[in-house]
Amino acid sequence: MSTPVLDVRALAFAYPDGHQALYGVDLHVHRGERVALLGPNGAGKTTLVLHLNGILGGGTGSVAVSGLPVTKQNVAEVRRRVGVVFQDPDDQLFMGSVHDDVAFGPANLGLRGEVLERRVRDALDLVGMADYADRPPHHLSFGQRRRVAVATVLAMEPEILVLDEPSSNLDPASRRELAEILTSLDVTVLMVTHDLPYAYELCPRSVVLSDGVIVADGSTYDVLTDEPLMAAHRLELPFGFDPRTVRARAAG
Amino acid sequence: MGAGHGHKLHYHGHSPVHRAPAHAKVLALLGFMLLVVATPRGWYPAYAVYLLLLVAVVAVSRVPATYLLKRMVVEVPFVVFAVLMPFIATGPRVDVLGVAVSAGGLAAAWALLVKGTLGVLASLTLAATTEPRDLLAGLERLRVPSLLVQIMGFMVRYLDVVTDEMRRMRVARESRGFNARDVRHWPVLARSAGALFIRSYERGERVHLAMLSRGYTGTMPPLHTAEHREHR
Numbered sequence: 271m272s273t274p275v276l277d278v279r280a281l282a283f284a285y286p287d288g289h290q291a292l293y294g295v296d297l298h299v300h301r302g303e304r305v306a307l308l309g310p311n312g313a314g315k316t317t318l319v320l321h322l323n324g325i326l327g328g329g330t331g332s333v334a335v336s337g338l339p340v341t342k343q344n345v346a347e348v349r350r351r352v353g354v355v356f357q358d359p360d361d362q363l364f365m366g367s368v369h370d371d372v373a374f375g376p377a378n379l380g381l382r383g384e385v386l387e388r389r390v391r392d393a394l395d396l397v398g399m400a401d402y403a404d405r406p407p408h409h410l411s412f413g414q415r416r417r418v419a420v421a422t423v424l425a426m427e428p429e430i431l432v433l434d435e436p437s438s439n440l441d442p443a444s445r446r447e448l449a450e451i452l453t454s455l456d457v458t459v460l461m462v463t464h465d466l467p468y469a470y471e472l473c474p475r476s477v478v479l480s481d482g483v484i485v486a487d488g489s490t491y492d493v494l495t496d497e498p499l500m501a502a503h504r505l506e507l508p509f510g511f512d513p514r515t516v517r518a519r520a521a522g
Numbered sequence: 523m524g525a526g527h528g529h530k531l532h533y534h535g536h537s538p539v540h541r542a543p544a545h546a547k548v549l550a551l552l553g554f555m556l557l558v559v560a561t562p563r564g565w566y567p568a569y570a571v572y573l574l575l576l577v578a579v580v581a582v583s584r585v586p587a588t589y590l591l592k593r594m595v596v597e598v599p600f601v602v603f604a605v606l607m608p609f610i611a612t613g614p615r616v617d618v619l620g621v622a623v624s625a626g627g628l629a630a631a632w633a634l635l636v637k638g639t640l641g642v643l644a645s646l647t648l649a650a651t652t653e654p655r656d657l658l659a660g661l662e663r664l665r666v667p668s669l670l671v672q673i674m675g676f677m678v679r680y681l682d683v684v685t686d687e688m689r690r691m692r693v694a695r696e697s698r699g700f701n702a703r704d705v706r707h708w709p710v711l712a713r714s715a716g717a718l719f720i721r722s723y724e725r726g727e728r729v730h731l732a733m734l735s736r737g738y739t740g741t742m743p744p745l746h747t748a749e750h751r752e753h754r
Contacts, residue, residue, distance in 0.1 A: 323735050325731055325734060346737055346739075349736065349737045353735075354735045356732050356735075358728065360725075361732050362732045364679055364729050364732070364733065366655035366675060369745075370745045370746075373745040374733075374738075375737060377743035377744065378738055379737055380743075382744065386745075406679075423736070
């Protein structure tokens with residue numbers, strides 16, 4: 271088997287105040303996969319995400335990205351390989367214009383001049399925001415800001431895109447547009463979400479994190495239809511949504 | 523985008539004043555201010571010349587006078603103070619319209635009023651004719667330390683976000699029947715201000731995380747080719 275893009279082994283972590291967030295997490299994600307990371311509030315999802323690009327560390331266990339261990343020395347390369355899109359686009363877009371925000375990441379990688387411009391243009395094209403390059407981010411709609419936030423990370427040409435609650439606060443049309451963009455990208459995706467229909471739509475595989483351990487890892491259909499598992503970890507399908515009927519509809 | 527577009531102090535235009543390089547405008551403002559402040563308060567004709575100069579610049583910039591005058595309300599606290607001065611100050615008295623006021627206070631009030639007004643008007647003209655980010659680029663060209671320029675950039679970027687948060691908190695307060703009418707309500711306002719401060723602080727942390735995630739190492743990398751900058 272090829273080297274996984276993401277290889278997390280026995281990762282455990284406690285915050286300085288003593289709160290233990292992760293108790294030995296194992297997770298492998300292979301190239302081209304789209305994986306949903308599900309779990310109730312406080313399960314440790316964000317803590318796990320912050321380990322993937324070396325923001326948090328110092329616990330036990332290991333994280334490797336395409337074979338490169340996440341350590342202090344490797345942190346710059348790891349952050350190029352792992353692109354994290356945070357939940358609130360206002361946190362991610364901090365520059366005066368969309369162009370500058372998208373250029374920030376690749377410029378930190380040392381890109382300059384025409385190469386940098388091309389990266390910015392290509393990333394904005396991928397999310398359909400090329401016409402907004404000179405706009406200040408705070409004048410865009412929320413859905414547009416979320417798309418630009420994705421572009422800021424794509425411009426770094428990551429090996430894996432990690433999205434924290436990508437569908438939160440989006441209206442249905444923006445939500446669908448983002449789904450179309452994500453499926454059109456040729457990149458490995460790990461998506462942290464509470465939006466189970468969105469996970470089912472976009473991610474063939476789901477992993478459930480609960481109380482700091484992985485309690486399920488399988489096809490999204492199997493996870494979402496496993497009622498005892500779902501109930502045990504405070505996961506609930508929204509009213510009226512049943513993966514069985516959706517699959518039947520898609521098949522028929 | 524309607525009313526929301528552009529910064530609230532900026533008046534969109536294409537006049538020579540708008541097109542002048544930002545760093546030149548900053549230097550001009552600074553020079554003008556130093557000159558005004560250094561002028562002895564008795565030199566009345568000099569102040570007339572300053573005012574004419576400023577009015578000429580405003581005329582060339584084609585920013586409507588009402589636009590600037592409305593924004594001059596920020597000066598009101600100083601005006602109030604200036605008006606009080608002749609009555610509070612001690613020393614020899616003179617009669618103005620039959621009221622005895624302090625001569626020293628009157629002179630000081632005049633100086634405060636005229637220098638303050640010229641300063642506010644000049645600054646507003648700069649703000650009206652220069653986009654915030656051009657202003658930042660101008661400061662950078664003037665070799666203002668990059669850290670300071672970055673901080674100002676964040677301020678410009680997050681001013682709207684924080685104002686919006688403040689507005690939502692006020693709406694939430696008022697929706698629960700709160701209305702700040704007298705001093706007894708101040709503790710509530712103070713707590714809101716505290717909450718806003720903590721929220722902004724936490725946002726700062728999250729922004730920093732997002733910056734680190736994209737490889738930030740403490741210095742802002744150059745983001746433009748010279749050619750792209752000219753296109754804007």
